[in-house]
Amino acid sequence: MARRPSDKRDGANSKPKASKPAHGAARGGSKVDAPAAAKASGRRKSAEFPVVGIGASAGGIEALTRLFEAMPADSGMAFVIILHLDPTRESQLAHLLGQHTEMPVAEIADGMAIEPNHVYVIAPDSSLTVERGRLRLKEPAEPRGHRHPVDVLFAALANDQQERAICIVLSGTGRNGTEGLKEVKAQGGCVLVQDPETARFDGMPRSAIAAKLDDHVLAPEDMPKFLLRYIRHAYVAAPHAIDESTADGDSPLDPILALLRVRCGHDFRHYKRSTLLRRVHRRMGLANHEAVDDYTDLLRTNPAEMDALVKDLMISVTRFFRDPEAWETLDKTVLASLVAERNSDAPIRLWAPGCATGEEAYSLAMLLTERAEAAQKQFQIKIFATDSQDDNLKLARAGVYPEAAVSAIPPDRLRRFFDKLDGTYEIKKELRELVVFAQHNLLREPPFSRIDLITCRNLLIYLEPQAQKRVLALLHFGLREGGYLFLGSAETVGVHHDLFEIVSKKWRIYRRLGPTRHDLVNFPLLPGPTRPAHADGLPRLPASRRLVLPKLRNGRFSTASPPPPY
Numbered sequence: 001m002a003r004r005p006s007d008k009r010d011g012a013n014s015k016p017k018a019s020k021p022a023h024g025a026a027r028g029g030s031k032v033d034a035p036a037a038a039k040a041s042g043r044r045k046s047a048e049f050p051v052v053g054i055g056a057s058a059g060g061i062e063a064l065t066r067l068f069e070a071m072p073a074d075s076g077m078a079f080v081i082i083l084h085l086d087p088t089r090e091s092q093l094a095h096l097l098g099q100h101t102e103m104p105v106a107e108i109a110d111g112m113a114i115e116p117n118h119v120y121v122i123a124p125d126s127s128l129t130v131e132r133g134r135l136r137l138k139e140p141a142e143p144r145g146h147r148h149p150v151d152v153l154f155a156a157l158a159n160d161q162q163e164r165a166i167c168i169v170l171s172g173t174g175r176n177g178t179e180g181l182k183e184v185k186a187q188g189g190c191v192l193v194q195d196p197e198t199a200r201f202d203g204m205p206r207s208a209i210a211a212k213l214d215d216h217v218l219a220p221e222d223m224p225k226f227l228l229r230y231i232r233h234a235y236v237a238a239p240h241a242i243d244e245s246t247a248d249g250d251s252p253l254d255p256i257l258a259l260l261r262v263r264c265g266h267d268f269r270h271y272k273r274s275t276l277l278r279r280v281h282r283r284m285g286l287a288n289h290e291a292v293d294d295y296t297d298l299l300r301t302n303p304a305e306m307d308a309l310v311k312d313l314m315i316s317v318t319r320f321f322r323d324p325e326a327w328e329t330l331d332k333t334v335l336a337s338l339v340a341e342r343n344s345d346a347p348i349r350l351w352a353p354g355c356a357t358g359e360e361a362y363s364l365a366m367l368l369t370e371r372a373e374a375a376q377k378q379f380q381i382k383i384f385a386t387d388s389q390d391d392n393l394k395l396a397r398a399g400v401y402p403e404a405a406v407s408a409i410p411p412d413r414l415r416r417f418f419d420k421l422d423g424t425y426e427i428k429k430e431l432r433e434l435v436v437f438a439q440h441n442l443l444r445e446p447p448f449s450r451i452d453l454i455t456c457r458n459l460l461i462y463l464e465p466q467a468q469k470r471v472l473a474l475l476h477f478g479l480r481e482g483g484y485l486f487l488g489s490a491e492t493v494g495v496h497h498d499l500f501e502i503v504s505k506k507w508r509i510y511r512r513l514g515p516t517r518h519d520l521v522n523f524p525l526l527p528g529p530t531r532p533a534h535a536d537g538l539p540r541l542p543a544s545r546r547l548v549l550p551k552l553r554n555g556r557f558s559t560a561s562p563p564p565p566y
Contacts, residue, residue, distance in 0.1 A: 049116045050077045050164045050231045051130070053157045055150030055180075057084040057172030059200030061093070064170065065100045067220040068119070073102035075228060077166075079119045080108075080135065080157070082128060082150045084172070093121045110137040122149070129156035148404040150204075154180025158187040163282065164236060165189035166227065170220065172204035174423055179404035181213040186317040188282050190230060191215045192223055207402070212311070212391065215286050235285035252292040256280060256309075259299055264310055266388075270443060270467035271313070279312045314389055315462060316356040320401075320409055321363050322457070323489055326507040331367045333503055334484045338452055339371040339379075347380040351451045351478065353442045354387060354459040358396025358435070359405070361385035362427055364455060365434045366417050384448050386440035393437045399427030442471060447478035454479060458488035465494070472496050473520040479512040486510075 056063060060083050068079075083093060091107060097119060098105040105119040106112070108128065112120065112135045120135060122128050127140045127149060140147050150169075154177060157165045167184045169177045171194060181191050193214040196202035208214055216226060230236060253276055260266050268276060280295070287305065289295040299306050321327045338348060348368065352361040361383055372379055387393055406414055406425045418425040442459070454475050460468045475485055476499045485493070485500060487508035493500045499517065500510035 048164075050166055050227075050236055051114055051157060051161050052077050052079045052166045052168060052227070053153050054079060054081045054168045054170060055154065055172070055177040055204070056082070056170035057174070057176065057201070057204065059171030060084075061096060062171065062200060063194055063198075063220045064097060067168075067170070067223055068097060068101040068103075070221045071101065071103075071224040072228070074117055075224070075231075076116050077227065077231060078114045078116050079103075080114070080128070080130070080153065081119065081121045082153050083122065084149075091121070091124050097121065108135045108137060111135070128153050130160045131156070132160065148176055148179065148407060150177040151180035151404045155183040158184040158189050161187075161189070163188040163278070166192070166230075168192045168194075168223065169204050169208045170194045171199035171201050173201050174203050175207035175402040176404070177204055178207045178211050178213065178402055181208055181211070182317060185213055185312075186315060188278060190282075190286065192226070193217050195219050229288055230285055233285035233288070234290065235281045253277065253280060255296050256292070256299065259296070260306070260310060260313075263303075263306060266310055266313075267444070268313055270464055271462055272464055275315075275462050276313065279315075280309065283309050283312060311389070311391075316387075316389065316392055317458065318356040318359045320359045320406060322360070323507070324408070326486075326489065326509075327363065327367070329504050329507045330486055330509060331371070334453060334486070334509065335367055335371050339368075339375050339377065342377070342379060344377045345380065347382065349448075349451050350381075350383045350453045350455070351448050352383065352385045352455045353440065353447075354456065355385035355396060355437070356387060356389075356392050358385060358392075358399065358437065359401070360455055360457065361396070361435050361437075362399070362417075362431060364453075365431050366413060369417075369431065369434070370413075381434050383435045384451075385435050385437050386442075387437075388439065388441045390439055393439060396435075397432075397437050399432050400424050401427075442474065443467065447474045449478055450480045451478050451483055452480060453484045453486065455486040457486065458491070460491045461488065468494060469496070472499065473517070476500070476512055477516055477521045481512060481515065483512045484509060485512065 054064065054067075064081065064083075081093070081097075094105045094107045101119060103117050103119050105121065107123050108120050108126075109123075114120070114130070114133050114135060123137060125140065126137045127147070129136045129138075129152060140149070154167045157167065158180070165184055165187060166189060167177075167181060169181070169192070184191055191208070191214055193208045193216070194205045195217050196205045196209070198219040199205050205217075209217060218226060251273075253273065257268050257276070260268060280292075283305070284290070284292070284295045287295060287298060289298060299309065342348060350364055350368070352364065355361050365381070365383055368379075368381060368383075372381070385396065387396070400421070402424055406418060409418075414425070417428055417431050419428055420426075442456075456471075456475060460471060463471065472493055473496070476496070479485065484503065487493070487510070489508060491508055493510055499513055499520075501513050503509040503511050
């Protein structure tokens, strides 16, 4: 990341040279067999060039035609296309698109290596993923009408290509693609969505926009201009060469973090610098700024960009029963024992901090309800689900999810806890009433207390070690004696072995040890982002300050005060 340069980089305006067509590929959209190299053994790294995944259905061919007629043949990008095709007929898609581009267009065969300046189209009745720069085909596991091929491709492309993944949603009905875009954003990729006003069928574009997953909304013919500029930015062209150092020794992130703290009330100083740097650099690429000073100036004058940066930094990635084996272990080792040891009408209190859009909290509610019903017991169940982003909480309270989001839930459980709407599924009222959603910042506000189980998954990995220690101490405080902690698969309790014992090492389930350790807990400051902080960058509550805690009203806490620890 650089300061304002005195001159432009060499070659900044030159077009990348086209690579030679891969063996067997041809212009005009002829079908090709997988190259011999695809059958050879050995590991292949992810592609070292941008790979663009495109999803469309009804009206998609028209949109694709407009896009490729404006796209140069030597862009340096590869294009992988998912279009809903009739499985009973031979596809002519490769031939049709070949008439609108000079790039080789090929129908995908399993194991085909992705090459730049090539277009790849899915074969009928296939499920497509990407693995180490190769295209993988298999027969769909789901019956027709319940498949989500665009979601599958987008998620696979995001995990394989990370910041070099670019996904485009074009004309189509339904919501296919929206769920997969969540993974694209989490991995630092780019999302373009067709302007619904230019789409013959606007269901897919409007779904992605409503979920606030778009980076830019453009007509298909305007997308190539943006992409050619974006892929030359250092974020995409040299993502592993990003350096935070500057000539004067100051961090270029400091002015940006100060702006976010003062203008938005979000303090990211305790987040890992590598994560912050990558996310800021992504926004710079989308805004076409190479120098951090220029991007900082943009933030000062553009509230929309500041909001977009905050959303990028507050990474929200969740699914129903993410890591199914982990949830199965939690159910058998924790929830089963809670239900067995409690009498009917006893309270059971759970907390899901950083709940995002609610999938994790509702997963807990489903498992606990099933356990209680099996034991023929009734409990006073209360699940507190908190997040610092109000947009997330609004979606969580509504409890409405696209079909792709619930595709991994067994049919019996789906019928038991969801009502099917038009292309979506809504959490039933009886389950929603078990969960209280509230705005809460774990690093700035007091924790809940007397909790039986806390699920805090994939939050610690984004924090600096000192902040991780503070959060774990706060979670220990929030648990009752013998309460349980459920972390993400890449997280541990670190040095706090005296506070927690291992229940499941593989799935990061722990039990609280010992009494409350007041010597480890200094409550964060109440709202006030500009107040002085401790040397570790985390605020402290003065000993003389008395907490005034609000009451729960209508299922929500007052935004002027922190939620009570109960």
